[in-house]
Amino acid sequence: MPDTAAPAAPAESAVRAALHAAGGWLPFERVMALALYAPGAGYYARGEAIFGLAPGDGSDFVTAPVLSPRFGATLARQVAQALATTGTGAVWEFGAGNGALAAQVLAALDAARPADAAPVAYHIVELSGALRARQAERLAAWGERVTWHERLPDAIEGVVIGNEVLDAMPVVLLHRVGGRWHERGVAWDEDAQRLVWADRPTDRRPPVAIEGEHDYLTEIHPQAEAFVRTVGERLRRGAAFFIDYGFPEHEYYHPQRAMGTLMTHRAHRADADVLADLGAKDITAHVNFTGIALAAQEAGLEVLGYTSQGRFLLNAGLLDGLDDAPLPERAMALKLVHEHEMGELFKVIGLAPPGSSRGWVPVGFAHGDRTHTL
Numbered sequence: 001m002p003d004t005a006a007p008a009a010p011a012e013s014a015v016r017a018a019l020h021a022a023g024g025w026l027p028f029e030r031v032m033a034l035a036l037y038a039p040g041a042g043y044y045a046r047g048e049a050i051f052g053l054a055p056g057d058g059s060d061f062v063t064a065p066v067l068s069p070r071f072g073a074t075l076a077r078q079v080a081q082a083l084a085t086t087g088t089g090a091v092w093e094f095g096a097g098n099g100a101l102a103a104q105v106l107a108a109l110d111a112a113r114p115a116d117a118a119p120v121a122y123h124i125v126e127l128s129g130a131l132r133a134r135q136a137e138r139l140a141a142w143g144e145r146v147t148w149h150e151r152l153p154d155a156i157e158g159v160v161i162g163n164e165v166l167d168a169m170p171v172v173l174l175h176r177v178g179g180r181w182h183e184r185g186v187a188w189d190e191d192a193q194r195l196v197w198a199d200r201p202t203d204r205r206p207p208v209a210i211e212g213e214h215d216y217l218t219e220i221h222p223q224a225e226a227f228v229r230t231v232g233e234r235l236r237r238g239a240a241f242f243i244d245y246g247f248p249e250h251e252y253y254h255p256q257r258a259m260g261t262l263m264t265h266r267a268h269r270a271d272a273d274v275l276a277d278l279g280a281k282d283i284t285a286h287v288n289f290t291g292i293a294l295a296a297q298e299a300g301l302e303v304l305g306y307t308s309q310g311r312f313l314l315n316a317g318l319l320d321g322l323d324d325a326p327l328p329e330r331a332m333a334l335k336l337v338h339e340h341e342m343g344e345l346f347k348v349i350g351l352a353p354p355g356s357s358r359g360w361v362p363v364g365f366a367h368g369d370r371t372h373t374l
Helices: 012-022 028-037 070-086 100-112 129-138 140-145 222-234 289-298 309-315 327-335 339-343
Strands: 090-094 121-125 146-149 156-163 172-177 180-189 194-201 216-220 235-247 263-266 269-271 282-284 302-308 346-352
Touching: 012 028, 012 180, 012 194, 028 172, 028 180, 028 282, 070 100, 070 156, 070 235, 070 309, 070 327, 090 100, 100 121, 100 129, 100 156, 121 140, 129 140, 129 146, 140 146, 156 222, 222 235, 222 289, 222 346, 235 289, 289 302, 289 346, 302 309, 309 339, 309 346, 327 339
Parallel strands: 090 121, 090 156, 121 146, 156 235
Antiparallel strands: 172 180, 172 216, 180 194, 235 346, 263 269, 263 282, 302 346
């Protein structure tokens, strides 16, 4: 058995135990899953305060709802339109973080609700018990209107939202070396006493051919695509909106993107040393939105629209009343839409069952829809 003394990296013991059980090699997809979600040791399972505005508050990165409450309030306009159009009365959020987005959406929906209308039910699907506890504390004011689930229900009727969920799903690493494709995994170097990369030949390939003969490292996303297919199979009526950073396929697998998109985040700094300090920092990869759209269509969903976060929020009314807001509030809200901040790198894709999508255009995609680029 490997040495199981607690390492500095919280999840390293879990990875080493899995390596031993697997005979000395693990695909990176499994390593990423353990680093993020291993009980008590994974990054999202330890209960740390990871969401915030700056390193001084002990956080590792900022998300849109943490940056500005106008993010959730604006998204709520799209949610309200989708609820009304599809005749549903529930919101389903996947991976609700610290609960900020849920609080913003609920507050905005309540403020706009007619006096004779029933309040919207809010469901959160959250794998992390530590995060569920944080969310419950934040959302206590809504009482029993908020329900938590540890897994997807068999059937969903309502509006699904997911902000920065797909990027946290484990990816498969593919490495072309000397013209041959390998799956990149992890092994233990006994001499150096550390985890190291280890490639094995594979029949797996990126979804498109990569031009050129140069070495090339990239990711494919079977777990994220399987998740979207499952959502598609279970979404009986309603719509789904996923917001994340990423590209369409032709940009994702550009010949010049030769080192892929895999990255870690800690204390608001990014680094590419993915195997260091497993469990102590976030690991993410950008989203291939073409793959997400195809997975949705395979499950019977239609693509309602696809555009940048900036365009989506402007369409949905982010600027309404902003001129009257205090300067700091205006500055933070504008970071959501500026191209050099979150506005361009982040994208939004809308999906719906065919019966829920006829005869309406979601307000967020009213102008600047980029579905044709997928």
